[in-house]
Amino acid sequence: MKKITKAVFPVAGLGTRFLPVTKATAKEMLPIVDKPLIQFAVEEAVDAGITDMVFVTGRTKRAIEDHFDKAYELETELELRGKQKLLDVAREVVPSHINCIYVRQPEALGLGHAVLCARPVVGHEPFAVVLADDLIDSSPGALKEMVDVYEREACSVIAVENVAREDTSSYGIVDCGDATGAERPIKAIVEKPEPAVAPSTLAVVGRYLLTEEIFGELDNVTRGAGGEIQLTDAIAALLGKQRALAYSFNGTRYDCGSKLGYLQANIQFGLRHPEVGDGLRAFLRNIENQS
Numbered sequence: 358m359k360k361i362t363k364a365v366f367p368v369a370g371l372g373t374r375f376l377p378v379t380k381a382t383a384k385e386m387l388p389i390v391d392k393p394l395i396q397f398a399v400e401e402a403v404d405a406g407i408t409d410m411v412f413v414t415g416r417t418k419r420a421i422e423d424h425f426d427k428a429y430e431l432e433t434e435l436e437l438r439g440k441q442k443l444l445d446v447a448r449e450v451v452p453s454h455i456n457c458i459y460v461r462q463p464e465a466l467g468l469g470h471a472v473l474c475a476r477p478v479v480g481h482e483p484f485a486v487v488l489a490d491d492l493i494d495s496s497p498g499a500l501k502e503m504v505d506v507y508e509r510e511a512c513s514v515i516a517v518e519n520v521a522r523e524d525t526s527s528y529g530i531v532d533c534g535d536a537t538g539a540e541r542p543i544k545a546i547v548e549k550p551e552p553a554v555a556p557s558t559l560a561v562v563g564r565y566l567l568t569e570e571i572f573g574e575l576d577n578v579t580r581g582a583g584g585e586i587q588l589t590d591a592i593a594a595l596l597g598k599q600r601a602l603a604y605s606f607n608g609t610r611y612d613c614g615s616k617l618g619y620l621q622a623n624i625q626f627g628l629r630h631p632e633v634g635d636g637l638r639a640f641l642r643n644i645e646n647q648s
């Protein structure tokens with residue numbers, strides 16, 4: 358069994374739900390207090406033992422490359438001013454043993470298409486796909502838990518979470534029949550089903566461990582829900598040939614692709630932040646008393 362050493366971060370979406378901020382910058386650079394979403398995602402991958410980070414970028418995404426690069430001017434300036442702590446923060450964005458690789462998705466044709474763009478870099482290996490706008494608050498990270506399952510079961514592993522039935526049309530939904538427990542064999546998977554026809558309420562969230570055969574399926578899928586090339590449709594095609602497990606991870610997921618989820622994550626992480634936690638708590642109490 359091949360070890361998982363590569364993670365693909367599709368960051369080429371248009372981020373329309375966050376306009377106007379996403380007009381000229383990447384949704385994945387939005388901060389949770391003081392750290393961008395994409396850095397949380399990369400840290401989760403590092404904690405899972407992954408060493409090669411493959412970013413699928415598009416127009417307006419240059420800030421992501423700059424974020425993981427050396428910042429000469431900033432570092433020199435901080436050094437001159439003797440700001441050692443801030444210098445460490447700027448330098449430790451990514452550990453030195455990590456490789457960052459960038460490929461472009463020329464057009465936002467969908468998540469499946471973005472993953473296919475990473476094929477020349479991933480090659481003939483199993484790999485992770487991490488969507489940075491699904492922020493998962495847990496320790497050890499959700500991806501580490503999934504890699505442990507993969508190393509035991511040697512098959513694709515897809516993170517799922519129970520959602521309200523009225524929300525199924527926002528997610529890929531899996532059918533695991535009567536199976537129970539944290540790891541369930543997937544019988545079928547469907548993208549954005551209406552609540553009335555959804556096979557379950559187990560929704561796919563942004564963490565996948567996939568085998569290289571997914572690329573062959575992505576080559577063949579046609580445009581699906583929303584006119585996009587859907588990763589879900591390629592997984593559905595692969596299910597007839599390979600086993601895949603739905604995995605219910607530990608921890609809390611924040612949908613930071615939506616405004617409400619993003620604000621909730623900022624409040625939760627802000628309350629825990631050593632610099633601003635107490636001040637934020639007092640502020641929230643204050644506005645609650647006023648209402």
Ligand code: UTP
Binds near residue numbers: 466488489614
């Ligand atoms: P979303 O479904 O959240 O789409 O993509 P989006 O474009 O980012 O945001 P909205 O819905 O317009 O607000 C899920 C993930 O897949 C990536 C996105 O960057 C995000 O991480 N993606 C999506 C791509 O990389 N390319 C695409 O063509 C589509």
